[in-house]
Amino acid sequence: MSENKKLREEKRLAKQKKRKRRRIKRAVVLIAEILILLALCGAAYVMAKYDKFQTVTFSKGDIQSNEGVKQEGYMTVALFGGDSRNGQLEKGAHADTIILASIHHDTKEVRLASVYRDTLTQQVSGKIQKANYAYFAGGPKDAINMLNKNFDLDIQDYVTVDFKALADVVDLLGGIELEVTDQEAKEINNYIDETGTVTGKKATHLTNGGTLKLDGVQAVTYARIRKNAGGDYKRAERQQKVIAKVVEKAKTMDLKTINKIINKVFPQISTSFSLADMIGLASGALDYKLTETTGFPMESMNGRVDKVGSVIVPVGLVENVQKLHQFLYPKEEVKEVSDTVKSIAEKIETLTGITRDKLNDPSADISKSSHSTAGEEKK
Numbered sequence: 001m002s003e004n005k006k007l008r009e010e011k012r013l014a015k016q017k018k019r020k021r022r023r024i025k026r027a028v029v030l031i032a033e034i035l036i037l038l039a040l041c042g043a044a045y046v047m048a049k050y051d052k053f054q055t056v057t058f059s060k061g062d063i064q065s066n067e068g069v070k071q072e073g074y075m076t077v078a079l080f081g082g083d084s085r086n087g088q089l090e091k092g093a094h095a096d097t098i099i100l101a102s103i104h105h106d107t108k109e110v111r112l113a114s115v116y117r118d119t120l121t122q123q124v125s126g127k128i129q130k131a132n133y134a135y136f137a138g139g140p141k142d143a144i145n146m147l148n149k150n151f152d153l154d155i156q157d158y159v160t161v162d163f164k165a166l167a168d169v170v171d172l173l174g175g176i177e178l179e180v181t182d183q184e185a186k187e188i189n190n191y192i193d194e195t196g197t198v199t200g201k202k203a204t205h206l207t208n209g210g211t212l213k214l215d216g217v218q219a220v221t222y223a224r225i226r227k228n229a230g231g232d233y234k235r236a237e238r239q240q241k242v243i244a245k246v247v248e249k250a251k252t253m254d255l256k257t258i259n260k261i262i263n264k265v266f267p268q269i270s271t272s273f274s275l276a277d278m279i280g281l282a283s284g285a286l287d288y289k290l291t292e293t294t295g296f297p298m299e300s301m302n303g304r305v306d307k308v309g310s311v312i313v314p315v316g317l318v319e320n321v322q323k324l325h326q327f328l329y330p331k332e333e334v335k336e337v338s339d340t341v342k343s344i345a346e347k348i349e350t351l352t353g354i355t356r357d358k359l360n361d362p363s364a365d366i367s368k369s370s371h372s373t374a375g376e377e378k379k
Contacts, residue, residue, distance in 0.1 A: 046278050046279060046282040047275060047278075047279055049262050049263075049266060050275045050278060052262060052263060052266035052267055053266050053267070053269050053270070053271055053278075054089055054090075054267065054269065054270035054271070055270070055271060055272070055273075056090070056139075056140060056141075056270060056271070056272045057272065058141065058156075058272055062141050063141065063144055063145060063148070063155070063156055064145055064148065064149075065148045065152075065153065065154045065155075066148065066149060066152055066338040066340045066341070067338060067339075067340075068338065069148070069152050069153065069154050069338065070154055071102070071153075071154055071328075071329055071332060072332060073104060073105055073106065073331060073332065074102050074103065074104055074105065074328070074329055074332070075102070075103045075105065076100060076101065076102050076103075076153055076154060076155050076328065077100075077101045077103065077155065077157055077158065077159065078098070078099075078100065078101075078140070078143065078144050078147055078155050078157070078158040078159075079097075079098075079099040079100075079101055079112075079158070079159050079160075079161075080095040080097065080098060080099075080135060080140065080143065080158060080159070080160040080161070081095065081096055081097030081098075081099075081160075081161060081163060082094065082095050082096075082135075082160045082161065082162050082163070082270070089160045089162060089268075089269075089270035090139040090140070090270065091135075091136070091137070091138055091139035091142075092136060092139075093135065093136070093139075093160075094132070094135075094136060095117070095132050095135035095136070095143060095160065096117055096132065097114070097117065098114070098115040098117060098131055098132065098135075098143070098147070099112050099113065099114050099115070100112070100113040100114075100115060100147065100151075100153070100155075100296070100324075100328060102328040102329060103288070104331065107289075108284070108287045108288050108289055109288075109289050109291045110288050110289060110290045110291065111290075111291055111292050111293070111294075111327060111328055111330075112290065112292075112293045112294075113293070113294050113295070113296050113324060113327060113328055114293070114294070114295050114296065115131055115147070115295075115296045116131070116295060116296065116297070116300075116312045117130060117131055117132035118130045118131070118132070118310060118311050118312045119131040119296070119297060119300075119311070119312045119314065120303075120305065120308075120311045120312065120313050120314070120348055120351075120352070121134075121146055121150045121344070122146075122149065122150060122344045122347065122348075123137070123142070123146055124138065124142050124145045124146060124149065125137075128305070128308070128347060128348065128351055129308060130308065130309075130311060131146065131147075131150075134146035134147075140158045140160060140270065140272065143158070144156075144158055149340060149344070150317070150321075150341065150344055151296075151321050151324060151341070152321055152325070152337055152338050152340075152341055156272075157271070157272045157273050157277070158270075158271065158272055159269060159270070159271045159273070160269065160270040160271070161268065161269055162268035162269070163198055163199065164198070164199045164200060164201075164268060165265045165268045165269070166216070166219075166220050166223075167195075167199045167201055167215075167216030167217050167219070167220050168216060168261075168264045168265055168268070169216070169246060169250075169261055169264075169265055170214070170215065170216035170219045170220070170242075170246065171201075171215055171216040172257065172260050172261045172264060173246065173249045173250060173253065173257070173261070174249075175213040175214055175215050175216075175219075176213070176214055176219055176242065176245040176246060176249060177211060177212070177213050177214075177245065178211075178212060178214055178219070178222065178241060178242070178245060179210075179211050179212075180206070180209045180210065180211075180212050180214075180222065181209045182208060182209040183209075184209060184222065184225060184238075185206040185207075185208060185209040185212075187225040188205075188206055188218060188221045188222055188225065189205045189206055191221050191224060191225070192204075192205060192217060192218065192221045195217050195220050195221045195224065196217050199216070199217060199220065201216060201217045202217065203217050204217070204218065206218065219242055222238055222242065223238055223242045225238060292327070294327055294369050295369035296320065296324055296369065297312065297313075297314035297315070297317075297320045297369070298320050298323040298324065298327075298368065298369045299314070299315040299316065299319070299320060299323075299359070299366060299367070299368050299369075300312045300313060300314055300315055300320075300366070300367050300369075301313050301315055301354050301358060301364065301365060301366060301367065302365070302367075303352050303354060305351060305352065311352075312367075313348065313352050313354045314345075314348065315354060315355075315356060315358050315359060315366060316345070316355065316356040316359075317341060317344060317345035317348055317349075318337050318341060318342060318345045319356065321337050321341055322334055322337060
């Protein structure tokens with residue numbers, strides 16, 4: 001490969017990384033919105049509105065875990081950020097964001113690990129593909145089984161949220177007021193058309209900065225700004241501002257407005273949680289504490305696989321899975337990974353040539369995910 005071609009490829013992969021981070025953070029904002037709505041509505045109201053969700057009931061044997069896998073004291077839930085053109089969040093939808101949420105039953109601590117969508121994994125069919133292929137090919141069932149199989153997890157339930165939901169919430173609240181700098185206004189205008197296309201809503205450009213009332217598309221774009229405005233720290237700060245403003249305004253809304261929000265947003269959520277499960281989540285939503293977030297794989301390299309395309313390769317799947325468990329389940333002793341994970345690790349190493357030895361290669365471009373406390377910048 002010529003030097004110029006190599007540089008072009010590196011720039012393309014760098015842009016892909018930025019897009020992945022943007023999708024992950026957008027999904028975290030959406031998930032926070034859903035928990036807030038559950039808490040505000042209360043168990044009784046969720047019970048009355050449960051039929052608004054797109055619900056999926058798994059049959060016995062649909063969801064499988066590797067032999068001997070069980071996380072004591074924790075519940076692990078798969079959270080997907082979906083991009084559906086027809087409103088259906090099942091097979092054929094694009095799950096551009098995949099998040100593992102571990103919830104400790106006693107402390108109510110929640111930890112989130114974002115699985116990069118291009119992570120090389122083994123699908124339920126046995127083929128090696130990107131992680132997000134599973135949802136597109138077989139819906140949430142295949143996606144959950146893929147996560148359980150590759151990472152020694154015991155996920156039984158999921159929640160998928162359509163990206164359009166956040167914009168809808170802000171619009172139904174009548175917009176939110178935010179202080180926007182001139183530079184931020186410029187960046188909003190650079191990306192607002194893309195947001196409008198994804199949400200199917202009108203994109204209205206800003207004329208200047210200042211104290212502005214932003215509509216749904218503008219607020220979502222504000223939370224997604226990723227260049228020339230303070231980097232990751234400022235981006236996280238903006239997302240926190242959006243969430244805070246939504247919570248602040250939602251608490252003042254009357255039941256009629258909350259009802260409109262539920263009627264609009266709940267149909268954009270697909271879940272396997274039963275009514276009883278949902279009531280339990282709603283009644284305890286304010287007790288949950290989001291403590292730390294990270295990305296997976298913890299140590300990875302970019303690569304290309306024939307007929308798959310650009311991928312993210314774990315530098316040692318076995319070691320990455322152990323680090324994942326240390327993060328998700330800090331109160332549980334880390335166990336040896338299953339034979340299934342070891343077998344998948346060997347297949348990925350054979351296919352890509354990327355092994356743990358790369359960590360000792362100074363020329364290898366290794367990406368390492370760090371942990372961050374909720375609300376803080378990732379270092």
